Amino acid sequence: MAESHDDNPALFEDDDNRAVYIFAPAGHGGSPQQEKARPVKRRKFTSKRASSSSAAAAAEVVREGEAEMERAQTTTAAAAAFPPLFGGKESVEAAALRRQVFDTAWPVLDGRIKNVLREANRTTLEDVSSFIRDAEGDTTRGTRIPAGFIITGPNIASQDLLFEQLSEALGKATQARFVRLRAAGVPNLKAALKKVIRDATAQVSSDGGGGGDGDEDAKVTFGRDGRKYLDYDLEGLHAFLSSQQDPLKRVIVAFEDSEAFESSLLTDLLALFHSWQGRIQFSVLFGIATSVELFQARLLKSTARQLFGAKFDVVQADLVLDNVFKSAIAGTQATLRLGPALLRNLLDRQRDQVAGIRVFISSIKYAYMCHFYANPLSVLLADEKSLTRQLLQPEHLQAVRTLDSFKAHVEAAVDARQLNHAQSLVEDDGYLVKQMVEQRQKKQDYLMQLLRSLHLLTSMDLVPSRFTDLYVSALAGGLDLTPTIDAIKRLGADDVPALINRLLAAIQTGNPDLDLPGWEDEAEDLISSLTEIRDEIEALAEQAREKGQQSLKSKFTAQSKILRTTVVAQKVQLSQDTAKLTEEDKAFGKTIDSLVDLLTHHIYSEPIDSLFLHQAWAYDAEAPYRDVFVPRPGTTFERALTRPHGYLGCECCSKTTGTLSATLPTTCILYQLYLETGSLVNVADLWSAYYALVGEDSDVGLGEREALVRFYRGLAELRLMGFVKQSRKKADHVAKVKWLL
Known part of the structure; x- marks a missing residue:
C-alpha cells in the first residue's frame, strides 16, 4: 500500500484521512498551511515588581484617555x-435633534413609570416587612x-414585579437574604x-442551573475553616452565615407560584426549614392565586401547624395598568401621543394574553423609538429654542404638504x-412655517381640553367605564356624552x-395621576x-x-310615569301615563336641562386625526408593534426563503420570483x-x-465536495428553523414539521 501510495500521489489528498474536515472555499479564508505560516503574535510582559507609582500614573493616563474618548463619543452619538x-x-443637526428630543422625553416618562410601580404595592410591602x-x-x-400568604390574583405575569419589589424592600428592612423559587x-x-x-450565599455553583437528581453534586467551601459542604447541605448555609458574622441569620424564601409546586415538595421543604429554625431563621412567602383555604387544603395538617401565617392583599394588575396608562400615555408629561388603534392593540394584548406590566412599558418605549427614529417630522416636538427656521429644510415642508391632515x-x-x-399654505413656505409653529399651542390646548373633559367625566361616576376605554374612544371618535346625559x-x-x-372639587384639585393641575x-x-344650578x-x-x-x-x-290599569269587558288593559307635575317639578326639569346644556358645552373633544399636523406628535402605526411583540416567525421564514432578494438585496436573486434558480442561496433552493x-x-x-441544479454542468458550476458541504x-x-427533523421511521429520511403560523 505504501508503494502504491508513493507511485500515485495524486490519488489521495491531504484532507482525505482527517477526522474533521474544515471547509474553506476560495476567497473565504486561507488554507491551514497559510494559517500556520502566520507570525506568532508577540506579547509584552512586565515585571511583577513594577513600582506602584508608575502603575498609578499609567492608570491615571488610561482613565483620562477613556474619559476623553467618552466625551468625544457623546458629542457624536446623537x-x-x-x-x-x-x-x-436630512441634515446632521436635524437627525441629532430628533435623538436629543427622544433622550429628553423618555427619561422623564420612565421616571414617572418607576414611581407608579413603586407606589403600586407600597402598602403591601410595608405590611409584609413589618410582619417579618x-x-x-x-x-x-x-x-x-x-x-406570609400574598393573594396575588390569577395574573401570574404581574407576580414578577411584586416579588422583585419584595426582594428589595425586605432586604433593606429586615437585613435578610431573599430567595425566589x-x-x-x-x-x-x-x-x-x-x-x-x-442565592442566599450569592455564589454560583459549578452545576450551572441548580439541576435535578442527575446533576453532579459539587462541594463548595463556605466557612472560614476551609471545610467543604455539598451544595444542597443547609449546614453549609449555616457555616456561611456564621462566617459573615450575621447575628440574625435570616433567610426569606418566596414561592412565587405556590399552587404549581407539588404538595410533597412543599411539605419536605417546610419540614426541613422547621428543623433548622433554631440555627437559621427561615421565613416563607407564598404567592397565591386562589385562596388561602384552598392552598392550606393541599398541605398536611402537621405541616400547617408549623406555620405562623398572615394574609396580605395586593393591588390588582388592572389597577396598576390604569395608573401606568394615566402617567405614561395620557398624562401631560407625555411628549408623544399614541394613537387609538395602537392603544387598543396594546390594551387588548394585556387583557387577553395576560401579559406583564413590563411588556406594556416596553411597548410604549418601542413606540417612542419608532416615532423619533423613522419620522423626520418628529423634530417639530423640540422646544422653541432648539427648533430654528434654519433647521427646517425644504424636505420638511414638502413632507408636511403630503400629509393627509394638511390636505384635509x-x-x-x-x-x-x-x-x-x-x-x-400651498405656495408660501414662510406662511406654512408660521402655521406649524402655531400648531404647537393648538396641540397643547387640545390635549388640555381632552384631559379636563375626561377628568370631569370620570369624576361624575355615572357610567361604569374605565379611563383607558374612555381615552381611546375620545381619540378615535371624540367624546360620546349620550350615556352620561341619560x-x-x-x-x-x-x-x-x-x-x-x-x-x-374636580375643577379645583385636578388629577395628580394625570399631572393635571386645577383650573378654577x-x-x-x-x-x-354650577353653583347657581345647585x-x-x-x-x-x-x-x-x-x-x-x-x-x-x-x-x-x-316617578313621573305611572301605570294605569283599565278593565274592559272582563279584560285588563295596561297603559302608561304621565303623572301630574307640580310647579317645583317643572322647574326642576328645566334646571336639569340647563345642567345638561352646560356640561355639553364644556365637556367635549374632537378625534385626534382631525387635527392639522397630528402626524408629528402622534404615533399610530400597528405593523411595527405586531412584528416585534406579536411575532410570526413561520411567516417571516417562509417569506425570506421564497423571496431572499427582499432581505439580501443582491442582483443574483432579483430575477427569481418564487422559482428554482441555481443562483439562489442553498437554503432557499x-x-x-x-x-x-x-x-x-x-x-x-x-x-x-440539488446537485443536478448547482452541479458542474449548471451556471454556478460547483464541485461535488463544495456542493455537498453547502x-x-x-x-x-432548515432543521434549525424548525422545518425538518430526524425521522424515526426511516434512518435516511427526514420528516417535515408543520409551523403554526
Whole structure:
C-alpha cells in the first residue's frame, strides 16, 4: 500500500484521512498551511515588581484617555445613532435633534413609570416587612415558621414585579437574604435546596442551573475553616452565615407560584426549614392565586401547624395598568401621543394574553423609538429654542404638504371660503412655517381640553367605564356624552347637588395621576353656573318639602310615569301615563336641562386625526408593534426563503420570483425542493435534485465536495428553523414539521 501510495500521489489528498474536515472555499479564508505560516503574535510582559507609582500614573493616563474618548463619543452619538432621513438629505443637526428630543422625553416618562410601580404595592410591602420584622420578637409563635400568604390574583405575569419589589424592600428592612423559587426551576427537593443555598450565599455553583437528581453534586467551601459542604447541605448555609458574622441569620424564601409546586415538595421543604429554625431563621412567602383555604387544603395538617401565617392583599394588575396608562400615555408629561388603534392593540394584548406590566412599558418605549427614529417630522416636538427656521429644510415642508391632515386642512379652508389662507399654505413656505409653529399651542390646548373633559367625566361616576376605554374612544371618535346625559336626567333632587359638588372639587384639585393641575381660575363661568344650578335645586327641594311633597321629580325620572290599569269587558288593559307635575317639578326639569346644556358645552373633544399636523406628535402605526411583540416567525421564514432578494438585496436573486434558480442561496433552493415533497423527505433524493441544479454542468458550476458541504449546511439551517427533523421511521429520511403560523 505504501508503494502504491508513493507511485500515485495524486490519488489521495491531504484532507482525505482527517477526522474533521474544515471547509474553506476560495476567497473565504486561507488554507491551514497559510494559517500556520502566520507570525506568532508577540506579547509584552512586565515585571511583577513594577513600582506602584508608575502603575498609578499609567492608570491615571488610561482613565483620562477613556474619559476623553467618552466625551468625544457623546458629542457624536446623537448624530450617529439616528441616520439621516429623506433619502440621506436630512441634515446632521436635524437627525441629532430628533435623538436629543427622544433622550429628553423618555427619561422623564420612565421616571414617572418607576414611581407608579413603586407606589403600586407600597402598602403591601410595608405590611409584609413589618410582619417579618415583628415575627422574631413574637413569643406566641414558638418555633413556627413565619409565613406570609400574598393573594396575588390569577395574573401570574404581574407576580414578577411584586416579588422583585419584595426582594428589595425586605432586604433593606429586615437585613435578610431573599430567595425566589418557581416551580419550573426547582422540580425536586435537591434542586430547591441548591437554589436556596446558592442565592442566599450569592455564589454560583459549578452545576450551572441548580439541576435535578442527575446533576453532579459539587462541594463548595463556605466557612472560614476551609471545610467543604455539598451544595444542597443547609449546614453549609449555616457555616456561611456564621462566617459573615450575621447575628440574625435570616433567610426569606418566596414561592412565587405556590399552587404549581407539588404538595410533597412543599411539605419536605417546610419540614426541613422547621428543623433548622433554631440555627437559621427561615421565613416563607407564598404567592397565591386562589385562596388561602384552598392552598392550606393541599398541605398536611402537621405541616400547617408549623406555620405562623398572615394574609396580605395586593393591588390588582388592572389597577396598576390604569395608573401606568394615566402617567405614561395620557398624562401631560407625555411628549408623544399614541394613537387609538395602537392603544387598543396594546390594551387588548394585556387583557387577553395576560401579559406583564413590563411588556406594556416596553411597548410604549418601542413606540417612542419608532416615532423619533423613522419620522423626520418628529423634530417639530423640540422646544422653541432648539427648533430654528434654519433647521427646517425644504424636505420638511414638502413632507408636511403630503400629509393627509394638511390636505384635509386646506380643503376645509376652501370650503370655508378662506382662499388666501389655503393658497398661502400651498405656495408660501414662510406662511406654512408660521402655521406649524402655531400648531404647537393648538396641540397643547387640545390635549388640555381632552384631559379636563375626561377628568370631569370620570369624576361624575355615572357610567361604569374605565379611563383607558374612555381615552381611546375620545381619540378615535371624540367624546360620546349620550350615556352620561341619560344618567344625569334620571337623577333625583338629592343626587344632583352631590354630582355638582364632585364636579367643583374636580375643577379645583385636578388629577395628580394625570399631572393635571386645577383650573378654577380659567373656569370661573362654569363654576358660577354650577353653583347657581345647585342652589336653585336645593331651594326647589326646600319649597317642595314645605308643601308636603316628599321629593322632586321631573319628566325624565321614572316617578313621573305611572301605570294605569283599565278593565274592559272582563279584560285588563295596561297603559302608561304621565303623572301630574307640580310647579317645583317643572322647574326642576328645566334646571336639569340647563345642567345638561352646560356640561355639553364644556365637556367635549374632537378625534385626534382631525387635527392639522397630528402626524408629528402622534404615533399610530400597528405593523411595527405586531412584528416585534406579536411575532410570526413561520411567516417571516417562509417569506425570506421564497423571496431572499427582499432581505439580501443582491442582483443574483432579483430575477427569481418564487422559482428554482441555481443562483439562489442553498437554503432557499432546499426549501423550494422541500415544498414539493411529502411528509417524509429522502435525503439522497434531495441531494440528487440539488446537485443536478448547482452541479458542474449548471451556471454556478460547483464541485461535488463544495456542493455537498453547502447541502449539509442548508439542511442544518432548515432543521434549525424548525422545518425538518430526524425521522424515526426511516434512518435516511427526514420528516417535515408543520409551523403554526
